[in-house]
Amino acid sequence: LKNMFAFLRPDLAHLQAYNPAHPSGNTLDRLDGNESYLDLPPELKQKLAWTYQEIIATNRYPDGGHGELKEAIAAYVNTYTLNSPNSSQPRITPEYISVGNGSDELIRSILIATCLGGSGSILVAEPTFSMYGITAETLGIPVQKIPRHNQDWSMDLEAADQTIAAQEQSPVRIVFVVHPNSPTGNALTPAEINWLRGLPENILVVIDEAYFEYCQQSLVGELVDRPNWLIMRTFSKAMRLAAHRVGYAIAHPQIIETLEKIRLPYNLPSLSQAAALLALHHRDELLSVVEQVITQRQSLIEELTTQPDLKKFFRVWSSAANFIYLRLQNEQNVDSSQILARIIHEMQAQGTLIRHTGGGLRITIGSPEENQRTLTRLAKVVDRLS
Ligand SMILES: *Cc1c(COP(=O)(O)O)cnc(C)c1O
Numbered sequence: 050l051k052n053m054f055a056f057l058r059p060d061l062a063h064l065q066a067y068n069p070a071h072p073s074g075n076t077l078d079r080l081d082g083n084e085s086y087l088d089l090p091p092e093l094k095q096k097l098a099w100t101y102q103e104i105i106a107t108n109r110y111p112d113g114g115h116g117e118l119k120e121a122i123a124a125y126v127n128t129y130t131l132n133s134p135n136s137s138q139p140r141i142t143p144e145y146i147s148v149g150n151g152s153d154e155l156i157r158s159i160l161i162a163t164c165l166g167g168s169g170s171i172l173v174a175e176p177t178f179s180m181y182g183i184t185a186e187t188l189g190i191p192v193q194k195i196p197r198h199n200q201d202w203s204m205d206l207e208a209a210d211q212t213i214a215a216q217e218q219s220p221v222r223i224v225f226v227v228h229p230n231s232p233t234g235n236a237l238t239p240a241e242i243n244w245l246r247g248l249p250e251n252i253l254v255v256i257d258e259a260y261f262e263y264c265q266q267s268l269v270g271e272l273v274d275r276p277n278w279l280i281m282r283t284f285s286k287a288m289r290l291a292a293h294r295v296g297y298a299i300a301h302p303q304i305i306e307t308l309e310k311i312r313l314p315y316n317l318p319s320l321s322q323a324a325a326l327l328a329l330h331h332r333d334e335l336l337s338v339v340e341q342v343i344t345q346r347q348s349l350i351e352e353l354t355t356q357p358d359l360k361k362f363f364r365v366w367s368s369a370a371n372f373i374y375l376r377l378q379n380e381q382n383v384d385s386s387q388i389l390a391r392i393i394h395e396m397q398a399q400g401t402l403i404r405h406t407g408g409g410l411r412i413t414i415g416s417p418e419e420n421q422r423t424l425t426r427l428a429k430v431v432d433r434l435s
Pocket of ligand 1: 083152153178227257282283284285
């Protein structure tokens with residue numbers, strides 16, 4: 050078979066497909082995907098079903114311009130960007146918005162618009178969301194990786210500066226950051242934000258605010274003054290619409306115009322557009338659970354840092370999102386990664402799916418019952434391993 054499929058690019062051979070969260074349709078506690086643990090409320094699902102029944106014509110293409118959705122997104126972005134005292138500050142208009150089939154599509158469009166064809170590389174600080182690197186590599190775009198400080202998971206900015214200055218074969222065209230970061234849960238520090246502000250204008254700064262609704266900190270207020278910044282958000286997390294694949298980019302209209310040229314013409318099915326509009330109309334109801342998730346997150350961290358056996362075994366960090374990040378206390382252990390794999394396995398055997406990523410464990414905050422089971426089951430695993 051060696052010479053078969055010679056038409057496939059050889060550089061793709063060593064890549065691995067994105068390892069998606071959990072197999073669907075089971076009764077496990079699915080705490081490996083950072084989704085909301087709540088489905089849409091039944092009344093809203095019914096409304097959506099009504100829209101499908103009465104409004105959507107399945108023989109017709111979707112609205113390829115996303116006009117109504119962009120209006121609603123712009124309004125949403127503006128209501129949550131009121132921390133600016135200057136009310137005359139320019140507001141986000143639909144020209145600042147592009148909607149993708151999940152943020153994943155936007156990541157790809159951004160890479161095509163900037164680095165494709167040997168014109169540049171991207172910079173990421175690991176551990177971070179893996180899709181930036183995976184997607185870049187599928188397009189033959191080099192990925193430059195810098196480390197983070199493991200006290201607070203902030204980026205090693207000195208290493209970042211050196212990497213950018215080195216400019217080796219391909220200059221850095223994009224810096225990807227997540228605010229707050231996945232899997233480590235930390236929001237950008239003032240020093241990191243200042244560093245982003247100081248980056249040259251020929252570098253695109255992508256700030257992924259996928260968990261914005263959980264942390265309520267956004268850099269959108271600065272966007273109008275920073276034409277080389279792009280902010281991404283998604284309906285997949287706090288908005289409870291992971292099944293519908295809707296993400297959006299907020300950036301200067303000229304960047305948006307380019308992304309619109311690149312995306313597929315009908316990238317967003319009619320039902321997904323309807324679902325996103327519905328979620329925005331009912332956002333207060335959908336987001337009312339955020340507070341409880343934050344309380345649950347705090348008590349989970351509290352337990353992990355006070356129960357003696359757990360504390361001895363795991364190190365845990367504070368988080369600004371709907372998940373927590375753990376590492377082994379004894380990381381020098383040569384088998385560290387095997388131990389983590391075994392924990393994942395034993396948690397799954399007990400009925401809880403969590404994620405082994407970035408050298409640690411990422412656990413989504415679920416319902417209070419799920420979180421309680423997370424603790425009991427972790428304690429059981431630790432008991433067995435120590
Ligand atoms: C979950 C997540 C997303 C969402 O991606 P979609 O394609 O919109 O579902 C984006 N960025 C980060 C960092 C995430 O964790």
